[in-house]
Amino acid sequence: MTTNALDDAPLSxxxxKLALFSSGGPFLDGYILSIIGVALAQITGQWHLNESEQGLIGASTLIGIFFGAFAGGWLTDKFGRKTLFTLDxxxxxxFSALQFFVGDVFWLIVLRLFIGIAVGADYPIATSLLAEFSPRKYRGPLLGLYVxxxxxxxxxxxxxGELLVGLGDSGWRWALASAAVPALLIALARIGTPESPRWLAGKGRLDEANASLRKVFGPGVTVDDLPQESKENLNVRALLRSGYGGRMAFITIFWTASIVPLFAVYAFAPAILGALHLDGSMGQIGSAVITxxxxxGCIIACxxxxxxxRxxxxxxxxxxxxxxxxMLGILPNASSWIIMALFIGYAVLIGGTQIMQWVYPNELFPTEIRGSAVGLASSLSRIGAAVGTYLVPLxxxxLGIGxxxxxxxxxxxxxxxxxxLWAPETRGLSLTESAALGSKRSTTSTAPAVNLSRP
Structure with a gap:
């Protein structure tokens, strides 16, 4: 195992701070996608929404994430991580603040679509920056705590949401617009974050890379201490060919299978719990407990x-x-305690797949295309999530809850x-080693149809 200044640095x-500030993106994602579930109950009554309109409002942010994640990944690979880290x-x-003034379903869907684009763009930007600064020993837990x-x-x-919707007929407006407050605080906290020295070095901007390294690791560290990465001049097309195409297929499929049920539950948790005979205040308490x-579950997985x-x-x-x-489907009429126990079991046990959504994409692709890989995988997985969220009320x-x-x-x-069939093992590898197509430990021999290594 090779050593270098970044991969083997102590946790500082x-x-x-970088892990905390980077995690502002998923905090906002969870906030924005969940508060709509609370607000929809009030909006539906005021605007007399049908199931299709409810589904479109719930799915619009996910559709936005689809476009934003890939665009953000491409932009961060092309222009760097630092500037975009705050602009999104x-x-x-x-767009969150503008939701307060929205007057009909169409504009609410449009605004949440734009919010989704910004949320999606943050994922590849923040995770690329975090992965490229994190020591190998702590990279998995830090990316896991991120989600x-x-x-x-x-x-x-x-x-x-519960507090704000109680303010009256405009309560849902305050609830949706409230996302602007944490977004502002996170944006201010991110000011001054240095650029990734790996990205700078890959672009030939060695003086800037050295300055970034000195700022974080001290005067004795230079680009000469960085691991040597591939010189293949990779671009986005590399995501769809050779071993990287196989890796992208694996990540996209497992990510989709993980988030389709989870996002559907989050967007309509009160309705789902109500169908399982946990309604009213019990449903809201249940939603909070499950959350x-x-x-x-994610903390345990970390x-x-x-x-x-992995x-x-x-x-x-x-x-x-x-x-x-x-079991929830087989026993929809079970007692409230059994229903809650099964939901809690799902919530805790799914944590491993949730943290791997950000560990695997950042470990299996090189610096030149890491942001694009994370963005594309996030975008493709959101197609299924958006469809699933739209179909839940229908x-x-x-079909019924069962x-x-x-x-x-x-x-x-x-x-x-x-x-x-396809999951590789990347534990203990540096980013350079785990991203290398020829690395034996970052491949699996059980899936010849989608080989994760170069033939």
């Missing part, structure tokens, strides 16, 4: 991501969480199968 205050938050502030903030944002949204358990390894953690996470959803009314939960469980178990 800078790393902790400015867009979130503006944990999604559930913190969701939990805060349920509490704030906290999602966060707990503890085990280095101990178990591959076994994800397989077990998909398998057992999928079985919990199947499925609840047309069948809806069985379908969610089947999608989750498909993720387990994909992981068994």
């Amino acid at each position: 205050t800078f790393h902790k 938050l400015i867009a979130m502030i503006v 944990t903030m999604w559930f913190v944002g969701a939990a805060v949204a349920y509490v704030v 906290i358990m999602f966060m707990v 503890v085990f991501v280095n101990k178990m390894g 591959r076994p953690l994800m397989i077990h996470s998909f398998l057992w969480s999928g079985l919990a959803l199947l 499925a609840l009314s047309g 069948t809806t939960m069985i379908i969610a469980g089947a999608i989750t178990l498909l993720g387990a199968l994909i992981s068994i």
